[in-house]
Ligand SMILES: Nc1ncnc2c1ncn2[C@@H]1O[C@H](COP(=O)(O)OP(=O)(O)OP(=O)(O)O)[C@@H](O)[C@H]1O
């Protein structure tokens with residue numbers, strides 16, 4: 363079973379039926395290799411968050427098996443969920459405090475994480491003094507401070523305006539390449555998935571399931587020119603078509 367060793371995340375026939383009887387996911391099997399940037403793309407209610415929470419170990423599958431290759435993981439939520447009374451530095455340090463990392467060592471790691479997200483100059487500010495985009499950066503720094511190999515992100519930029527979102531997408535992509543991370547990223551934005559991903563898992567709702575596993579290998583690196591390129595449009599059209607097909611099966615709007 364050499365494949366298993368090579369996978370960062372391996373899902374085998376994973377299902378979720380919530381206690382109230384809602385079947386959130388049909389059996390899903392998926393192998394994610396180290397260094398992939400995988401987006402889970404699909405309409406509201408198709409089970410993206412459910413799947414991500416199961417990968418994170420926050421929710422136990424009703425059936426099936428999940429294996430991670432033992433690497434440190436971090437989870438970044440849709441809201442920044444920062445402590446309003448604490449400054450940026452203390453917010454980012456939280457996971458290290460919880461893990462009992464000694465203060466001087468923790469402070470060094472916080473500085474490093476803040477540098478990665480371009481917030482070194484804001485370490486002593488309170489969250490409310492920052493824009494929404496900067497707060498999300500703090501949240502990402504808090505995710506990076508434990509030096510994860512696997513980053514799980516649930517619509518982290520969904521609440522931001524398009525320009526800010528595009529900028530954070532570009533920053534995230536640079537970080538991913540520079541750090542060699544494995545990322546699993548939830549979104550319902552086709553353009554965001556096309557910009558970021560090396561692979562898109564298209565999901566359909568009712569019941570939640572995978573409808574396509576789509577590789578987007580080229581081009582790299584990606585910049586603003588990519589957003590207006592024929593390749594970008596072709597990928598977007600393809601994914602739009604798949605999503606429409608998937609929702610037509612259940613009579614939902616795309
Ligand atoms: N704790 C729960 N108990 C019962 N049903 C739930 C629970 N959490 C989610 N569901 C249901 O499971 C399905 C999948 O939900 P999930 O949150 O995973 O979807 P999603 O794809 O993340 O949607 P969105 O894009 O709106 O965030 C939905 O039908 C939802 O109502």
Ligand SMILES: [Mg+2]
Nearest residue numbers: 410411412516
């Ligand atoms: Mg969700």
